[in-house]
Structures are given as C-alpha cells and as structure tokens.
Amino acid sequence: MKEPVAYLGPVGTFTHEAARALFPGHDQALTPYSSIPDVLTAVDRGECEYGVVPVENAIEGSVNLTLDWLIHQVEVPITAELIYPISQYLMIHPDQAGRPLNSFTRILSHPQALAQTQMYLRKHLPRAALSYVESTADAALRVQENPGEAWVAVGTRSAGELYGLKIVAREIQDVPNNFTRFIAVGKEISCEPGSSWKSSLLVSLPSDFPGALYRVLQSFARHGVNLSRIESRPTKKRLGTYHFFIDAETKLEHPSMKQAIQEVEAWQCRIRRFGSYPSYTFDKINVFQPVDNREAEAYNQR
C-alpha cells in the first residue's frame, strides 16, 4: 500500500486531478478531505505523508486560504508544484434536462470556480443565486442529491461523469488560458530529471520604514535571484502590517540565494523557508491518464 496523499475532495475536484498527475500510480492512496485546512492539518499531524492543495489561479489570483494556513496554522514544507489547465463545465441533474438555462435558480461551486466564470454566469443565468461550497465536486454531488431542484454546478468534466450529471456547456471560464498552480506538501517526492526548481519564502519586516521592502527586493536583485511572485498577506496582528510570501527561481542551497537571504536577515527581517521544489507543467509531467485523447489533445494545443 502506498503512503496516503491528502487532497481537497471529494473525488472529481481539480485538486484530485492534480494529485493524480503528481502521484501517478497512487490512486488507491489518494485520500479526500473536505477542505483545504483539513488537507494541510492532516499532513501537519502526520495522518497523511503528502498533501495537494491549490495555491494560485491565473484569473482569480491567490488562494488565500492556502497561503494563510501555510503561514499561520501549519508547519509543512512545499515539495512540488504543478501548473494545471482548468476547464470549467456547467452541469445539471438529468431530471432537469430541457429546462431553459435562464430559469435555473441556483449556481453551486467553489468560490474560485465561480469567480473564473462570472461573465458567463451573469450572461446566461442572470437570475440565479450563487452558492459557495467547499469544492467543485462537492457542488456536483449536491446537484446529484437534489434532482428536483433547478440547480447547476460548475466544475470538472470528471465530476459530471462521476456524479451522473448532464453537461450543458463546456469551457465556460472567462478567459481561455486558465491555469491553477497546485502544490504538494509534506514528505519529499522523487522528481523528474530536467525539472526546473523554485523556492518559497516568507519574509516578515521588523518594522515599517521607508524603503524596507525595497531593501529586501534589492538583496535578491543584487545576487541575481529571479523572483517569480510576491504576495502580501496580513499578519493578522495589526491593520496595515504584512508578511510577504515570495517565490524565487533558485534553490535555497544555491550560494547566491544564501547570500541574498543573509543580507535580508541582516536587516532584521525574519525569513521562513518553505523549501525548494521541482516545478511541473501538466503537458511536461506526462503521467496523468486523461479521460480520453480528445481532451488531452485540446489541453496540449493551448
């Protein structure tokens, strides 16, 4: 039996698809949890060796729940990232087939999925109320369980198939290049040869003074460390005070990274290291078995 991998469930979420891609051959060991905090806590407590959660979407930006739990609630290293294409599907219960789209009363999905499809939903279901649930597959499950309700779910095609729903529209995300970044946390995982690497850090300033963040950024620039992302999150102690979540395209052990960090620490900044990890894109990881070839071709053509 393979070691358990916690993911945001139930089966049929985007995170489930990402976990299958990151842990090929582990299907039996994939363990659904009903929220992002539950996944991270399961890994933190050692209930599961690995976990997979979303961290950023191309349209909607950061998944703040993931960042805040990584910063404030758990101590888990990041061990891989996967950039995965996101196609949103609109699904109904088969008993509701034939009902005009604009007469559905409720749209269920994860907040990120509803944000990614807001233009489409405003146009085609202007009168329906939005219902936020823990995941897109959770939405599909609720539609399945309520055949008499005029409800739609937004989510993965695999959820539509798993929960016996009728797909009424595909690719409804508001922009075509929709990708989500997922991270694996917990134990180290073997990496594919030739992978590119990233590191994640949390920088906390000692106090606010002119140029404080500039000095931090200058240290990375001076040592030639390319930063790929900087996200500020509230410290939750006082309004207007932040932690900076930083991704860099250099390993933590690299001499230039070490020097940059040393310099930042010399400014009395606190640095927390989330680790260095391989970064995969879905077309390069090449291990996930999609439902059929047409879908794989469509993904790869983007």
Ligand SMILES: O=C(O)C(=O)C[C@]1(C(=O)O)C=C[C@@H](O)C=C1
């Ligand atoms: O609800 C799901 O299916 C998830 O895996 C969560 C999630 C997210 O939080 O970003 C993952 C990918 C998509 O961006 C939409 C939703």
